[in-house]
Each structure stands twice: as structure tokens, then as C-alpha cells.
Amino acid sequence: MDSIIKKICAGDVRSASRLIRDIEDKIPEARAKLKKLYAYTGKSFIIGLTGAPGAGKSTLTDALITELRKSNKTIGVLAVDPTSPFTGGAILGDRIRMQSHAEDPGVFVRSLATRGALGGLSQAAGDAIHIMEAMGKDIIIVETVGIGQQEIDIINHAHSVLVVLVPGMGDEVQTMKAGLMEIADIFVINKANRAGAKQLQMELTSMLNLSPKTTDNWMPPVVMVGDAFKPETFTEDIAELSIKIEEHHVYLQQSGKLTERMHRKAMAEINDALHACLLEPVIKSLAARGELEKFAEKIKNRKADPYSVAEEITQRFLKKENEK
Amino acid sequence: MDSIIKKICAGDVRSASRLIRDIEDKIPEARAKLKKLYAYTGKSFIIGLTGAPGAGKSTLTDALITELRKSNKTIGVLAVDPTSPFTGGAILGDRIRMQSHAEDPGVFVRSLATRGALGGLSQAAGDAIHIMEAMGKDIIIVETVGIGQQEIDIINHAHSVLVVLVPGMGDEVQTMKAGLMEIADIFVINKANRAGAKQLQMELTSMLNLSPKTTDNWMPPVVMVGDAFKPETFTEDIAELSIKIEEHHVYLQQSGKLTERMHRKAMAEINDALHACLLEPVIKSLAARGELEKFAEKIKNRKADPYSVAEEITQRFLKKENEK
Numbered sequence: 001m002d003s004i005i006k007k008i009c010a011g012d013v014r015s016a017s018r019l020i021r022d023i024e025d026k027i028p029e030a031r032a033k034l035k036k037l038y039a040y041t042g043k044s045f046i047i048g049l050t051g052a053p054g055a056g057k058s059t060l061t062d063a064l065i066t067e068l069r070k071s072n073k074t075i076g077v078l079a080v081d082p083t084s085p086f087t088g089g090a091i092l093g094d095r096i097r098m099q100s101h102a103e104d105p106g107v108f109v110r111s112l113a114t115r116g117a118l119g120g121l122s123q124a125a126g127d128a129i130h131i132m133e134a135m136g137k138d139i140i141i142v143e144t145v146g147i148g149q150q151e152i153d154i155i156n157h158a159h160s161v162l163v164v165l166v167p168g169m170g171d172e173v174q175t176m177k178a179g180l181m182e183i184a185d186i187f188v189i190n191k192a193n194r195a196g197a198k199q200l201q202m203e204l205t206s207m208l209n210l211s212p213k214t215t216d217n218w219m220p221p222v223v224m225v226g227d228a229f230k231p232e233t234f235t236e237d238i239a240e241l242s243i244k245i246e247e248h249h250v251y252l253q254q255s256g257k258l259t260e261r262m263h264r265k266a267m268a269e270i271n272d273a274l275h276a277c278l279l280e281p282v283i284k285s286l287a288a289r290g291e292l293e294k295f296a297e298k299i300k301n302r303k304a305d306p307y308s309v310a311e312e313i314t315q316r317f318l319k320k321e322n323e324k
Numbered sequence: 325m326d327s328i329i330k331k332i333c334a335g336d337v338r339s340a341s342r343l344i345r346d347i348e349d350k351i352p353e354a355r356a357k358l359k360k361l362y363a364y365t366g367k368s369f370i371i372g373l374t375g376a377p378g379a380g381k382s383t384l385t386d387a388l389i390t391e392l393r394k395s396n397k398t399i400g401v402l403a404v405d406p407t408s409p410f411t412g413g414a415i416l417g418d419r420i421r422m423q424s425h426a427e428d429p430g431v432f433v434r435s436l437a438t439r440g441a442l443g444g445l446s447q448a449a450g451d452a453i454h455i456m457e458a459m460g461k462d463i464i465i466v467e468t469v470g471i472g473q474q475e476i477d478i479i480n481h482a483h484s485v486l487v488v489l490v491p492g493m494g495d496e497v498q499t500m501k502a503g504l505m506e507i508a509d510i511f512v513i514n515k516a517n518r519a520g521a522k523q524l525q526m527e528l529t530s531m532l533n534l535s536p537k538t539t540d541n542w543m544p545p546v547v548m549v550g551d552a553f554k555p556e557t558f559t560e561d562i563a564e565l566s567i568k569i570e571e572h573h574v575y576l577q578q579s580g581k582l583t584e585r586m587h588r589k590a591m592a593e594i595n596d597a598l599h600a601c602l603l604e605p606v607i608k609s610l611a612a613r614g615e616l617e618k619f620a621e622k623i624k625n626r627k628a629d630p631y632s633v634a635e636e637i638t639q640r641f642l643k644k645e646n647e648k
Contacts, residue, residue: 031631034629035629035631038626038629038630039626039629052376052378054376126630259624263621266619266620266621266624266630267620269623269630270616270619270623270630270634271607273630273631273633273634274603274607274637274638275603276634277631277634277637277638278602278603278606278634278637278641279599279602279603281642282598282642283598292591292594295590295594296590296594297587299593299594300366300586300587300589300590302365305359305362305363306590306594306597307355307362307600307601308359309597310600310602311601313598313601313602314598314601314602314605316643317602317642318606318642319643
């Protein structure tokens with residue numbers, strides 16, 4: 001076994017951090033390591049946590065870590081969130097808000113910077129999750145913001161999905177909920193001490209009752225989490241949330257749904273890897289020859305349309321169906 | 325010229341709407357039409373408008389339409405925003421908030437639904453913009469939410485980028501701003517009657533003064549837009565915003581930057597089209613033969629890793645470099 005693989009599998013933070021940085025920087029050598037690492041993955045329970053900016057996701061994650069550490073579970077946290085204090089961490093220094101866990105060797109927090117990278121964020125997230133799995137983390141929390149397509153791609157790497165809402169975010173949240181219904185396993189109403197929390201809970205519950213979950217016996221619970229500045233009740237709320245997460249984990253295992261989720265995850269991984277292995281080399285090869293620039297000029301001047309250009313490129317690079 | 329192409333170029337709303345729907349539904353025949361349509365695009369000024377949920381993007385768009393219509397400019401609005409009342413429109417019925425413009429033939433509003441579509445949102449947005457360009461709209465406003473990777477991909481289809489912030493969204497906005505600096509041409513502080521607006525303005529201005537814009541002589545202005553329920557001052561604020569947009573347009577034209585932006589747009593279009601023409605057919609072909617499922621099983625059971633699988637697929641589908 002490669003020494004870096006051995007080190008990561010032994011939980012070495014420096015080696016893991018270095019490989020995650022190589023992924024962000026798109027260092028080609030990282031892939032060989034990720035391939036070797038894959039055999040040591042697949043044993044962690046992966047929680048996706050998503051919500052709008054300002055929903056308090058980092059405070060929740062922080063509190064969840066404290067709660068989950070009580071049962072000695074080891075935790076990995078991956079923040080893939082351009083608005084998160086964690087990811088802001090890529091600029092401001094990692095773990096600004098995670099001071100409470102900085103000294104705990106059972107907790108590993110990393111953020112993924114999104115700047116510059118044209119696409120591939122979901123792939124980078126998948127890779128970073130694998131590294132944390134190989135490190136032997138029992139639970140991995142992946143934090144993303146919003147419910148854009150990119151976030152849903154990332155969420156496909158998780159087994160259980162928590163959606164965080166806060167009261168009083170206005171009309172826009174209403175229409176957002178329809179999309180959330182499809183991806184949420186557990187709803188968290190955060191800052192539930194605020195006005196409108198009860199109403200939001202009622203709305204969510206009635207929407208959940210209306211939506212026919214024919215293939216699923218799991219009814220997403222709506223967990224209320226109150227004021228983070230009132231430690232006694234807040235800790236209780238977080239304990240309640242962690243029980244719901246555990247219940248969903250047990251449900252996934254017993255119903256066979258965990259296998260389905262793992263299959264969904266594998267599909268997302270193929271998709272990401274094909275993007276990296278098939279599409280990116282073609283674009284790079286064209287760019288290296290200056291052809292990409294020429295095509296862009298033709299398109300810009302309306303001498304060609306993007307689809308005709310892409311079809312021409314495809315003909316050149318892709319084998320014909322009948323050649324196979 | 326195809327009759328549908330002729331109709332769209334004559335501004336026919338029904339034909340344009342039908343083609344946009346075909347794009348959302350990924351109807352294969354849509355592509356041939358888009359190819360023919362491309363020659364009639366490239367004359368609109370495209371404004372990207374982005375901001376967090378609850379930032380009031382739709383109210384702003386609505387008011388901007390009213391303002392821009394005063395000079396008789398025709399407008400297209402594309403909402404690519406899962407949290408927008410427009411896009412919620414895909415569920416709730418288009419144009420719920422656009423009642424004021426529903427009777428105006430100079431205004432065309434459409435939303436893109438994001439549900440179900442695995443990727444390709446940026447591509448669909450690009451296609452829908454082309455349709456609005458072919459319709460002859462002078463200005464097209466593309467509304468997206470947040471600053472995720474997907475949103476930045478979509479923003480690459482715009483010539484001028486407006487970023488909407490509101491006071492009092494907490495710490496998370498702080499760290500968000502670094503990413504915003506890179507994409508914003510104009511900042512809007514919306515709901516500027518709220519506490520903290522002045523401070524946000526000062527912070528933004530000092531961040532802008534610190535960031536070295538070596539290749540660019542445009543200093544993004546910070547426009548304050550107050551209470552939408554106070555029509556007299558609100559209308560003034562929107563008029564100010566529309567002047568800044570026009571100034572940026574003139575700047576882009578005179579500095580040659582508009583050509584650069586159009587080039588960037590063409591690059592985004594090639595990228596999207598290659599995704600559709602090269603990557604998607606490979607995935608579809610594998611799926612049709614049941615091979616994709618088998619690969620996913622192997623990955624799930626750790627009998628193979630995603631990159632090795634993707635490389636195997638690539639070898640089969642992609643011509644060798646030296647064969648070319």
C-alpha cells in the first residue's frame with residue numbers, strides 16, 4: 001500500500017488535507033491516489049445538510065458534532081458552500097467557527113473552495129468524501145447551500161438529507177418548498193423561537209401529508225431547533241435531531257433503502273468521473289491547440305452555432321457506434 | 325426559413341414558449357431548431373441578476389421592467405431560480421408576480437424548471453436566452469439565485485452582472501462577498517431602508533477600493549434601493565439603477581469589453597453543447613444497454629472505483645489522440 005494511502009487510512013490529518021488540496025487544485029496525480037483509496041471507502045454514514053444562506057447551518061453542524069461525539073462517533077465535515085463560514089474559511093482560514101472542536105482528533109473539518117473551478121464541484125466533493133471515508137470517519141456531514149442543481153448533484157453523494165429552514169424568510173421559501181419535498185429526509189426549522197415557526201411547521205406538515213410517498217414508508221419529520229443562545233433547550237433540540245438522524249439511518253438499513261442510496265451515489269460518481277475522464281480531456285486538448293478559441297470566435301461572430309461546433313468536435317473525438 | 329423559426333423571429337410568444345418547453349423536456353428535435361435560430365441571435369443586451377433567496381430579486385426585476393419600458397425597449401425575463409416566484413411559477417403558474425406586465429406585448433417572461441434534469445441547467449438557460457434574442461428582445465434579464473457554481477455558469481451567459489444584497493443577512497454574507505467581488509458589475513443594496521444598509525454600503529465600497537482591478541477601468545457602483553412600498557422614492561432608486569446599467573453597457577461597448585464578454589459567452593456555450601453532444605450520448609448509450617447499472621453495482625460493491633470505470637468507458641468511446 002502506498003505510504004500516503006496507508007497514512008490516510010490510519011486517519012492522518014496532514015495527508016488527508018494535502019490530498020483534498022490537490023483535488024481542489026486539480027493536480028493530475030491525485031487521481032491515482034483516489035483510485036487506490038476507493039477500496040477503503042463505503043463504510044461511513046453520509047449526511048447532507050442544505051439550506052439558504054443565513055439559515056444557521058454551521059451552528060447546527062457545530063452542535064451536531066458535539067452531540068454525536070457523546071457516543072464517541074468520529075466525524076468528518078465537508079463544507080461545499082460559498083457562503084459558509086467554513087468555506088469562507090478557504091479565504092479566512094479553516095475552522096473559524098469550529099474552535100470548540102479544533103482540539104478534538106475525532107473531528108475533521110474541511111471546506112471546498114469553489115472559485116475558479118469551471119464545474120467539477122460535485123466531483124471534488126465526492127472525492128473529498130471518499131478521503132474522509134478512508135480515514136474511517138463514522139459520520140460525514142456535507143454542508144451545501146440552497147437547492148440549485150449543483151447542490152442536488154452534491155446531495156446525491158449523501159445517504160440522508162437534512163433541509164434547514166428558518167421562519168420569516170418570506171414568500172420565496174414557499175415556492176422553494178416544493179423542490180425541497182423531493183430531496184428532504186428530515187426538515188429542521190432552525191431559530192424556531194422566532195415568530196412564524198409554528199406556522200412554517202404546520203405548512204410543512206400539511207405539504208408532507210399531501211405528497212404521496214408511494215415507494216417510501218418514511219415520513220420526513222419536522223424538527224424544531226430553538227435559540228442557540230439558550231444552551232439548555234438548544235442542546236435538547238439537537239439531541240432530538242440526532243435521534244431523528246439515527247432513526248432515518250436505521251430505517252434506511254432495515255428497508256433496504258440504504259442500498260438504493262448507495263446505488264444513487266455510485267451513479268453520481270460515474271457521472272462525475274466521466275465528466276473528468278471524457279469531457280475535460282477533449283476540452284483541454286482543443287484548448288492546447290488553440291482550437292477552442294477559434295471555435296468560440298466563430299460562434300461569437302455567428303458563423304457557426306454551438307451545437308454544430310460540438311457535433312463536429314464529437315465526430316472527431318468520439319468513436320462511431322458501429323466501430324465498437 | 326422554417327415556419328417556427330420565422331414565427332419566433334417575428335416575436336410569436338406561443339412558438340417561443342413551446343420551444344422553451346421542449347428544451348426543458350429535453351425533446352431531441354429542439355436542437356435542430358436551435359441551430360437554425362442561432363444566426364438570428366447576438367443583438368440583445370443580457371443582464372444577469374443574482375442574489376440570495378429573499379433578497380427581493382423579483383420585485384427588482386418587476387420594477388426594472390417598468391423603468392426600461394419607458395424608453396420602449398422590449399424585454400425578455402428568464403428566471404432560473406428554484407426559489408423564485410417566477411420559477412415557482414413552473415408549479416404555481418407563470419407570471420404570478422408579473423401581473424403588471426402580463427398585458428404588455430413588449431415583455432416576455434419565462435421560467436426554467438430545474439426539477440428532474442440531471443445537469444444541463446446552464447445549457448437550457450443558454451438556449452432559452454437565444455430564443456429570446458431571436459424574438460428581438462432588446463434587453464434580457466436572467467435571474468438566478470445565489471453564487472453556487474451552477475449560477476456562475478449561468479452568469480457566464482450574461483454581459484452585465486447585478487448582484488443583489490440586503491442588510492442584516494448576518495455573517496454569512498460577509499464571506500460571500502469575496503466571491504461576489506469577482507462576478508459583480510453592479511451591486512444593488514435592496515431594502516436599503518433597513519438597519520445596516522449604510523454599513524453594508526461602506527463595507528462593499530471599501531472592499532471594492534481594496535481589490536485591484538488591473539485589467540478593468542470599471543468600478544462597480546453600489547446602488548441603494550429603498551422600500552418598494554414607498555413608490556415615489558422607490559421609482560427614483562430604480563431609475564438610478566437603470567442609469568447605472570446603461571452606463572455599464574456603454575462602458576462595455578466603448579472599452580471593447582463587450583466583445584470579451586461575448587467571447588466568454590461563446591466559451592460557455594461550447595462547454596454546454598459539448599456536455600450535450602459528447603457526454604450525454606455516451607451515458608445514454610450505456611444506460612440503454614444496462615451497462616451503466618452494472619458499472620454502478622461494481623462501484624457500489626467496491627469491485628471498481630469510479631475513475632477506473634470512467635477510464636474504461638473513455639477508452640471504448642473516445643478515439644485515441646494519435647488516431648486523429
